[in-house]
Structures are given as structure tokens and as C-alpha cells.
Amino acid sequence: MLSPANDPMTRDERxxxxxxxxxxxxxxxxxxLILPVFAIHAAGIPGGDxxxxxxxxxxxxxxxQAMFQIPFGMASDAFGxxxxxxxxxxxxxxxxxxAALAQDxxxxxxxxxxxxxxxxxxxxxxxxxDLTREQHRTKVMAMIGSSIGLVFALSLVAAPALYALVGMAxxxxxxxxxxxxxxxxxxxxxxxAPPPHPGPAVPFREVLFDSRLVRLxxxxxxxxxxxxxxxxxxxxxxxxxxxxxxxxxxxxxxxAVLVSFALMVPAIIYAERRGRLKGVFVAAILLLLxxxxxxxxxxxxxxxxxxxxxxxxxxxxxxxxxxPSLISRVAHPRAKGAALGVYNTTQALGLFLGGALxxxxxxxxxxxxxxxxxxxxxxxxxxxxxxxxxxxxxxxAAKATPAHGILDVKS
Numbered sequence: 240m241l242s243p244a245n246d247p248m249t250r251d252e253r254x255x256x257x258x259x260x261x262x263x264x265x266x267x268x269x270x271x272l273i274l275p276v277f278a279i280h281a282a283g284i285p286g287g288d289x290x291x292x293x294x295x296x297x298x299x300x301x302x303x304q305a306m307f308q309i310p311f312g313m314a315s316d317a318f319g320x321x322x323x324x325x326x327x328x329x330x331x332x333x334x335x336x337x338a339a340l341a342q343d344x345x346x347x348x349x350x351x352x353x354x355x356x357x358x359x360x361x362x363x364x365x366x367x368x369d370l371t372r373e374q375h376r377t378k379v380m381a382m383i384g385s386s387i388g389l390v391f392a393l394s395l396v397a398a399p400a401l402y403a404l405v406g407m408a409x410x411x412x413x414x415x416x417x418x419x420x421x422x423x424x425x426x427x428x429x430x431x432a433p434p435p436h437p438g439p440a441v442p443f444r445e446v447l448f449d450s451r452l453v454r455l456x457x458x459x460x461x462x463x464x465x466x467x468x469x470x471x472x473x474x475x476x477x478x479x480x481x482x483x484x485x486x487x488x489x490x491x492x493x494x495a496v497l498v499s500f501a502l503m504v505p506a507i508i509y510a511e512r513r514g515r516l517k518g519v520f521v522a523a524i525l526l527l528l529x530x531x532x533x534x535x536x537x538x539x540x541x542x543x544x545x546x547x548x549x550x551x552x553x554x555x556x557x558x559x560x561x562x563p564s565l566i567s568r569v570a571h572p573r574a575k576g577a578a579l580g581v582y583n584t585t586q587a588l589g590l591f592l593g594g595a596l597x598x599x600x601x602x603x604x605x606x607x608x609x610x611x612x613x614x615x616x617x618x619x620x621x622x623x624x625x626x627x628x629x630x631x632x633x634x635x636a637a638k639a640t641p642a643h644g645i646l647d648v649k650s
Contacts, residue, residue: 248371248375248378251370251430252370252371252372252375252379254428254429254430255366255367255370255371255379255429255430256367256371256378256379256382256383257382258424258428258429259363259366259367259370259379259382259383259429260382260383260385260386261386261421261424261428262324262328262363262421262424262425262429263360263363263383263386263387264386264387264389264390265417265418265420265421265424266328266331266359266417266418266421267386267387267390267391268390268393268394268414268417269335269410269411269413269414269415269417269418270300270354270414271390271391271393271394271398272394272397272398272401272410272413272414273297273398273407273410273411273414276398276399276402276407276410277293277296277297277407278293279402280402280406280407281293281296281344281347284341284342284343284344284347285342285343285344286343286344286345287343287344289344292344292345292348293344295348296344296347296348296351297351298591298594299348299351299352299355300351300352300354300355301355301587301590301591302352302355302587302591303352303353303354303355303356303358304355304358304360304583304587305584305587305588305591306355306356306358307355307356307357307358308358308360308361308580308581308583308584308587309361309577309580309581309584310358310580311323311327311358311359311361311362311576311580312361312362312365312576312577312578312579312580312581312583313443313576313577313580314362314576315361315362315365315366315576316365316440316573316574316575316576316577317440319432320362320363320365320366320369320432320576321366321425321426321429321432323359323362323576324359324362324363324366324425325422325425325426326357327356327357327358327359327362328357328359328418328419328421328422328425329357329418329422330353330354330356330357331353331354331357331359331414331415331418332357332414332415332418332419333353333415334350334351334352334353334354334355334356334357335350335354335411335412335414335415335418336350336411336412336415337349337350337353338350338351338354338411339408339409339411339412339415340408350411354414357418358583360579360583361576361579361580361582361583362576362579363383364380364383364563364567364579364583365567365575365576365579366429366432367379367380367383367563367567368563368564368567368575368579369432369433369575370429370430370432370433373568374511375511376564376567376568377507377510377511377516377560377561377564378507378508378511378560379564380559380560380561380563380564381503381504381507381556381560383560384556384559384560385500385503385556385560388496388499388500388552388556389496389500391496392489392492392493392496392497396489396493398410401413439573440573440574441571441573441574441577443577445571445574446570446571446574446577446578446581447581449569449570449578451569451627452566452569452570452578452581452582454623454624454627455562455565455566455569455582456566456581456582456585457585457620457623458524458558458562458620458623458624459562459582459585459586459589460585460586460588460589461589461616461617461619461620462527462555462558462559462562462586462589463586463587463589463590463593464589464590464592464593464596464613464616465527465531465593465613465616465617466555466589466590466593467589467590467591467592467593467594467597468593468594468596468597468600468609468612468613469531469534469551469597469609469610469613470597471593471594471597471598471601471609472597472601472606472609472610473534473544473548474488475606476544476606477491477541477544480539480540480541480544481541481544483541491545491548492548495545495548495549495551495552496552498549498552499549499552499553499555499556500556502553503553503556503557503560506519506522506523506557507519507557507560507561510561516561516565517624517627519557519561520557520558520561520565520624521621521624521625523553523554523557523558523561524554524558524617524620524621524624525621526550526553526554527551527554527555527558527617528614528617528618528621529550530547530550530551530554531610531611531613531614531617532610532614533546533547533550534547534610534613535607535610535611535614562582563579563582566578566579566582567579596612597609600612
């Protein structure tokens with residue numbers, strides 16, 4: 240039997256990782272392109288002078304994502320991953336078309352609601368887990384996560400120029416076209432999905448209340464709550480400390496994201512090849528804790544903020560890759576979609592609460608309170624991760640069976 244170090248990814252595993260990452264990227268690029276320019280566009284349409292409605296238009300997507308992740312994940316367990324992904328992308332394209340044709344803020348909100356209803360994240364990550372062996376799964380999840388980070392950075396640079404060229408309607412139409420292109424990848428490039436696991440369905444309550452899954456779901460909830468709370472105050476700190484206009488913030492974000500990818504890859508490879516998943520996982524959480532502490536102590540220095548952003552993206556990208564991989568190992572094979580649906584729902588709730596709590600803390604107690612609160616929550620997560628029971632890694636050639644622990648150790 241080959242060791243992980245001498246057992247490289249197969250051609251189909253590389254193809255699955257690249258194509259599923261591209262599907263995520265095509266879908267997310269259209270969404271990210273909207274964020275830097277939508278508030279400017281909304282001011283010129285009926286109802287767009289109401290900032291509450293503008294906020295709802297931006298947040299409606301996340302709300303319906305949270306509502307439909309679990310149903311879509313469960314449907315992918317029952318009816319097949321690809322069918323559910325194609326259906327979700329069609330919904331997303333339809334919502335993009337509604338938003339492109341919208342003449343006021345109300346119809347824009349309607350389009351965003353329909354976009355969010357195409358909640359395919361759980362089905363895509365479950366398919367990635369189906370098509371890869373455990374010793375390579377974190378690398379595939381890292382490919383998906385990296386694609387999202389890259390298109391986010393690209394959108395910060397491209398959105399203003401693209402908006403000036405084609406307008407908001409053009410961006411929404413492009414979003415619809417990208418979603419249809421992603422359907423082509425699903426049907427013609429992604430390797431065939433394996434048949435559903437035989438046997439009776441796993442009761443949803445077992446997925447929802449599995450203590451191992453609950454711990455990991457708390458992790459993704461914390462990670463995205465901290466992310467959203469941070470970015471309530473970080474843009475203002477960059478302006479105040481570095482006199483850097485918002486339109487030029489990409490000059491900080493883009494290098495930080497790109498360098499973080501370069502630092503993330505060796506950590507992921509080391510964790511997989513050496514069987515050190517728990518060590519790398521805990522180290523990334525510790526780095527996140529140190530980052531939030533650094534933000535709190537160095538919020539007045541532009542270079543301290545830039546350095547903290549780099550360490551944040553390193554920790555974030557490692558954890559974003561490892562968490563869904565661990566969920567897929569722990570979940571019952573017949574309930575991977577449901578487990579990842581719960582995972583993605585808690586992620587969306589973390590994003591929502593992070594924005595709300597970050598804004599409240601910043602308003603009443605200042606930016607430092609946001610970072611102190613984030614550090615406290617990350618410290619709780621670190622304690623939970625340290626107390627997770629490690630188990631020996633399963634042999635590479637073993638068939639997928641229900642996991643009996645959370646994190647691998649060197650075997």
C-alpha cells in the first residue's frame with residue numbers, strides 16, 4: 240500500500256478539483272463583482288435612497304442561501320449531486336436575469352432572493368468529497384477555497400472598470416452567463432459522480448446533533464462571524480491609519496490574499512502527507528487568535544493592520560480548506576450532503592451575525608471591542624479543537640465508511 244507521500248492525486252481527482260473550483264469561481268465572481276459598486280448604483284434607482292433596502296438587497300442572497308443549503312444538501316444525497324447542482328445553477332441564472340431587468344430596488348431584491356435559492360455549496364463540496372480520497376481531500380477543498388479568494392481579489396480590481404463599461408445590468412447578465420457556463424462544466428467536465436451509497440437514509444436528527452459535527456460546525460460559524468465582524472471596521476482603519484481611499488484598498492487585500500495562498504499550500508501538503516491534520520488545524524486557529532489580538536493592539540498602525548491581514552488570510556484559507564474536508568470524513572457516507580448543508584447553513588449564520596454584532600460593538604464600544612470579542616470567541620474554538628479526540632488515519636485504499644473520530648494523527 241502506498242503512503243500518502245508516494246500516492247499522488249489521480250487524473251480524475253485533479254480534474255474533479257479543478258472543475259469544481261471553476262464552478263465555484265464562475266458563480267462567485269458574479270456575486271463579488273456586485274459588492275464594490277452596488278451601493279453606488281442603487282442611489283440612482285427608485286427606492287435606492289433607502290439604505291435599509293440597499294442592505295437587504297445585498298443580504299437577501301445570504302438569507303436564502305442559509306434557508307436552502309440543508310434541503311439542497313439532502314436532495315443531493317437522495318437524487319444525485321449533479322442534478323441538484325444543475326438545478327441550483329439554473330435558479331441562480333434566473334435570479335441574475337431578474338436582477339438585470341429590475342427597474343427598482345424591490346425587483347433587485349427579488350432577483351437576489353432567487354439567486355440565493357440556488358444554494359449549491361453543500362452539493363458541490365459533497366461531490367468533491369465523493370470524487371476524492373481522504374488523503375487528497377483537503378487539497379481539493381483548498382483548490383475550491385483558493386478559487387473563491389482569487390475571484391474576490393479580482394472583483395475588487397475589476398468591478399469599478401466593468402461597472403463603468405457595462406453598468407449594473409451588464410454585470411448581472413454576465414453573472415447569468417457565468418452560471419450557465421458552470422452548468423457546462425458540471426455536465427461535460429466534472430467526472431461522473433459515484434452511485435449513491437446503498438442502505439436506508441440517515442435520520443436528519445443524527446446529522447444535526449452528532450457531537451463531532453457540532454464541534455466542526457461551531458468552527459465554521461466562528462470563522463465567518465469573525466471574518467464579517469472584522470470587515471465592518473478594517474476598511475475604516477485602513478483609511479484612518481494609512482490615508483488610503485477605499486478605491487485603493489485592493490492594493491492591501493490583493494497582495495495579502497496572494498501571499499497567503501503561497502503560505503497555505505505547504506501547510507496543507509504537510510498536514511496531509513505527514514498525517515498532522517490536528518496539529519495544523521490547531522496551529523491555524525492559534526494564528527487566528529494571535530491575529531485578532533494583533534488587530535486589537537495595533538489598530539492605529541497601517542503596517543500592523545496590513546501584517547495582521549496577511550496572517551488572517553493565511554489562517555482563514557487553511558481553516559476554510561480543512562473544515563469541509565473534516566466534515567466529509569466525519570459524516571456518514573449516506574448523509575454527506577445533509578451534513579455539508581448544515582455546515583453551510585451555520586457558515587451563513589456566522590456571516591449574518593458577524594455583521595450585526597460587529598456593527599453593534601463598533602458603534603457602542605469602538606473597533607478594539609470588535610477584535611477583543613472576536614479573540615474571545617476564537618479562544619473558545621481553540622479550546623474545543625484542543626479537546627477533540629484524534630483517531631488514526633484510515634488506510635488510503637479503504638472504502639468510505641462512517642468515521643469514528645474527527646482529526647487524523649500521524650500513524
